[in-house]
Structure formats: structure tokens, C-alpha cells
Amino acid sequence: MPLIELRDLERSYPLAGGRSWVLRNIHLDIGEGEFVSVMGPSGAGKSSLLNVLGLMDHDWQGGYSLDGTAVEKLNSKQRQTLQREKVGFIFQHYHLIDDLKVWENLDLPLQYRDVPAKERAAQVADLLDRFNIVGKKDLYPSQLSGGQQQLVAVARAVITKPRLLLADEPTGALHSSQARTIMDLLHELHRGGMTIVQVTHNEGYAKEAQRIVRLFDGWIEKVASAA
Numbered sequence: 001m002p003l004i005e006l007r008d009l010e011r012s013y014p015l016a017g018g019r020s021w022v023l024r025n026i027h028l029d030i031g032e033g034e035f036v037s038v039m040g041p042s043g044a045g046k047s048s049l050l051n052v053l054g055l056m057d058h059d060w061q062g063g064y065s066l067d068g069t070a071v072e073k074l075n076s077k078q079r080q081t082l083q084r085e086k087v088g089f090i091f092q093h094y095h096l097i098d099d100l101k102v103w104e105n106l107d108l109p110l111q112y113r114d115v116p117a118k119e120r121a122a123q124v125a126d127l128l129d130r131f132n133i134v135g136k137k138d139l140y141p142s143q144l145s146g147g148q149q150q151l152v153a154v155a156r157a158v159i160t161k162p163r164l165l166l167a168d169e170p171t172g173a174l175h176s177s178q179a180r181t182i183m184d185l186l187h188e189l190h191r192g193g194m195t196i197v198q199v200t201h202n203e204g205y206a207k208e209a210q211r212i213v214r215l216f217d218g219w220i221e222k223v224a225s226a227a
């Protein structure tokens, strides 16, 4: 069974005199452990699709099964629980909490999951070490470079070991060497078994995934192997 199954998924917004369509008739399966890129012109619906997949948007029609759970049948509390259990999110502009130190940013998702303090400290220390940011743990996000902030953001997204990692233009704001570091990290997470869906405008980074889904005007224009 695929980790993600989308069936005739549609998203629209009310518009004076009608509706503005953002996602149309989306049929897509993504297997456990797959690495998929989503591409398409500005306004094609890439972020909208990621928001549906990440259970951030609930105002759509159709079918979405995540790890065997029919998302459309869940109430908001159940969706929130599913999101916390299964999904990690990375954004182009990091979205770290500015008035929390690096280690506190990493600690927060574990607090939400009621992980005991001692265990949280061990997991935060482990990730700081793995991501090579131990020396930054007591700094605030504004005291880090963009690349370092994105490293922290990736660490925060994966500290709860989500099955699905969603990345919305994760390298979009970074210089090429910083972007390379983040792509290498995504590959490492993928090798560890994580399912990854990244939105990117960069053809080169898109091809590093296994499949590319191309959106146009809310429709899937093409799904092809990246090789």
C-alpha cells in the first residue's frame, strides 16, 4: 500500500461569481521511502498540494489516504494528531521561532508529543551532533546564516522521526554550497527510509529525486521518473 494515495483531489477558493481552481482531479500515489519532486510554474498549485499532503489545509474534496488513514474522514483533532505523528515540514524561509534558542527550537516538537525531559535532552543532543550544529545550540536563529538556519529547520522537522518529510523549496533561499548541504541531508534521510516530497524550481535538484510530478494550472501535467 502506498504511503500516500490521492484520488480525484480538488481544491478551490470562492471567487466573485464562481470558484477559482487550485488543484484539479489529482490522482497520485507515493510509495513508502520514495523521494519525489514537485515542479511547475508559479501558481501551478505546488504549495497548495504540499499543504494538503501535510494536513495543513483541510478544505478540499476527494480522497487522501495517508499511511492507510482516510484523511477526509478525520475531525480536526484527529488530523492534528496524525500530522504530529507522521509529518515533518521544511519551508523556504526556515520558519524557526525567533525568540527560542536553537536547542529550544528542536525541543519543541518533542514537548508537543509529551516526550519526558530527559529523553528530549538526549534526542536534541543527538541531532545537534548529527547535523554538526552543537556549537550553535545556544544561539538564536537570527545569529545563524541562512544555511545554518535551514539545517536547524531540517533537524526540527525530523526530530520526531516522521514517515513523511515535506519540503517547500528548501534550497530556494540558499547559496549553492548551502543548498548542496541541505540536498545531501535530504538524501541521507531518504537513505534512512524517509519518504520525501520536495517542491523545487531547480531542475537539477528536482532530478536528484526518483520521480518528478509536474503541475500546471492545478492539473498533473506529467509524472515521470527523474532518471
Ligand SMILES: Nc1ncnc2c1ncn2[C@@H]1O[C@H](COP(=O)(O)OP(=O)(O)OP(=O)(O)O)[C@@H](O)[C@H]1O
Pocket (backbone or CB within 6 Å): 013, 020, 021, 022, 040, 041, 042, 043, 044, 045, 046, 047, 048, 049
Ligand atoms: N487563500 C487563497 N485564496 C485564493 N486563491 C489562493 C489562495 N491561496 C492560493 N491561491 C491560489 O492558488 C494558486 C496556487 O497557489 P500555490 O501557492 O499553490 O502555487 P505554487 O505553484 O506553489 O506557486 P509558487 O511557485 O509561486 O510558490 C494560485 O493561483 C494562488 O493565487
